[in-house]
Amino acid sequence: xxxxxxxxxxxxxxxxxxxxxxxxxxxxxxxxxxxxxxxxxxxxxxxxxxxxxxxxxxxxxxxxxxxxxxxxxxxxxxxxxxxxxxxxxxxxxxxxxxxxxxxxxxxxxx
Amino acid sequence: xxxxxxxxxxxxxxxxxxxxxxxxxxxxxxxxxxxxxxxxxxxxxxxxxxxxxxxxxxxxxxxxxxxxxxxxxxxxxxxxxxxxxxxxxxxxxxxxxxxxxxxxxxxxxxxxxx
Numbered sequence: 001x002x003x004x005x006x007x008x009x010x011x012x013x014x015x016x017x018x019x020x021x022x023x024x025x026x027x028x029x030x031x032x033x034x035x036x037x038x039x040x041x042x043x044x045x046x047x048x049x050x051x052x053x054x055x056x057x058x059x060x061x062x063x064x065x066x067x068x069x070x071x072x073x074x075x076x077x078x079x080x081x082x083x084x085x086x087x088x089x090x091x092x093x094x095x096x097x098x099x100x101x102x103x104x105x106x107x108x109x110x
Numbered sequence: 111x112x113x114x115x116x117x118x119x120x121x122x123x124x125x126x127x128x129x130x131x132x133x134x135x136x137x138x139x140x141x142x143x144x145x146x147x148x149x150x151x152x153x154x155x156x157x158x159x160x161x162x163x164x165x166x167x168x169x170x171x172x173x174x175x176x177x178x179x180x181x182x183x184x185x186x187x188x189x190x191x192x193x194x195x196x197x198x199x200x201x202x203x204x205x206x207x208x209x210x211x212x213x214x215x216x217x218x219x220x221x222x223x224x
Binding site: 030031033035041042043044045048050087091094095096097098099100101102103 | 114141143145151152153154155158160165166169201203205207208209210211212213214215216217218
């Protein structure tokens with residue numbers, strides 16, 4: 001089977017740093033993506049890792065360890081607008097479908 | 111550049127009726143995907159078109175669902191007859207060929223079957 005595990009909810013304080021972990025078990029692996037979804041909105045792409053290591057894009061960073069089937073999304077200098085659901089997602093091949101985790105609901109406290 | 115668009119944004123139908131959802135991908139994107147999120151659950155893959163061909167329809171729940179992409183442009187997803195468990199948000203996404211890491215999602219169609 002294929003599964004992605006991530007925490008269902010995380011709470012953090014505005015201005016702080018939060019890390020959302022994701023472990024995956026899939027029949028094939030091409031890359032790990034992270035998507036953000038605000039209530040009622042479309043999933044929007046945040047980052048992508050195909051190789052081990054850290055990718056940084058502004059306040060957001062994403063890490064991948066292929067040997068551990070593990071990745072995380074790191075959000076720094078949290079802002080209230082970052083309150084949303086965050087999905088890790090695996091693509092199993094080039095141009096392939098995305099398999100999503102169940103999402104992590106991020107609550108940010110002022 | 112226009113993004114992925116979907117129509118309608120909301121649809122409320124009775125059990126047994128038919129509904130057709132439409133997706134217009136980003137111009138030039140050959141890959142088109144349909145996903146569905148049932149309330150409280152993860153976003154699940156339904157099917158994948160490359161141009162007008164069905165590349166992967168392993169996620170289609172049953173034969174009440176029919177997807178088409180005539181001419182390799184827009185796509186439709188028809189549910190006939192609709193059942194209560196079909197309620198959810200249906201997302202369409204598109205990407206270019208060649209292993210683009212990002213799929214661009216539409217705003218979704220919220221389907222409610224009563």
